[in-house]
Amino acid sequence: MKLLGIGSRIEHKKYGKGVVTNVTSTHYWVTFIDYGLETISLDAEFDSIEITEHEVDTISLYDIETTLKTLLKKWSDISEIVPMADKWKGGKIILEPGQPGLASKEIPIDTFFHKIIMVRDRLRVMEQKINSSKIEELEKIELQQYLTRIYGSLTTFNVLFKSPNHNFIGEKSK
Numbered sequence: 001m002k003l004l005g006i007g008s009r010i011e012h013k014k015y016g017k018g019v020v021t022n023v024t025s026t027h028y029w030v031t032f033i034d035y036g037l038e039t040i041s042l043d044a045e046f047d048s049i050e051i052t053e054h055e056v057d058t059i060s061l062y063d064i065e066t067t068l069k070t071l072l073k074k075w076s077d078i079s080e081i082v083p084m085a086d087k088w089k090g091g092k093i094i095l096e097p098g099q100p101g102l103a104s105k106e107i108p109i110d111t112f113f114h115k116i117i118m119v120r121d122r123l124r125v126m127e128q129k130i131n132s133s134k135i136e137e138l139e140k141i142e143l144q145q146y147l148t149r150i151y152g153s154l155t156t157f158n159v160l161f162k163s164p165n166h167n168f169i170g171e172k173s174k
Contacts, residue, residue, distance in 0.1 A: 003042070004028065005052035012046040020052075021061045029062070083162040084113045109160070116157050120168065123147060 004010070008020040010030065018032035027039040040046070091109040130143050152170020161167055 002051075004048065007052040009049040010046045011049055012040065012044070015040075017049070022063075082117050082166050084110065084160055085162045088113070088160055113160050116154070116160065120154070123150060 003023065004020050006020055006023060009017065010020065011017050012030070012032070015030070015032040015035045015038055018030040020028050021031050021037070022029035027041055029037060029039050031037050088109045093107045093109055093112055095105040095107070097104065127144070127147050130140055133140070148171050151168045154168040155170055158167040
């Protein structure tokens, strides 16, 4: 059995005409004109219209999309959606002044949580900009240490996160 490469054109009895967009060890990913993306086994019955040789170093559209998403997430100012722990939803933070006669302040926890996420995202962007800057390595390390201490100061707010993998992480204890 000869393996088709990405870009090969086929005609399948059920799905019609399509183009191979990825090849795995067991399946072809084929984008069909009328059915969209479908996976078919390597030994499925179909007619080859135009064959592109399979090369080991080919990259699929899926791989390109995944890589692009990763790069955009890493280098853009776009915030990921971070869920707050369910027990805090709809809650509020009450700030009581220590001096008599002054009014307390109530803040919805959702608003406070959103602000914390914005701080974290901006710290991450700053960290990326520092790491990609042309400043001396020693200065980068020094600035990175400050950022690590800032993250450590924010670990108090980890209680608000639904998932521990979103938590702030400061300097590790030795």
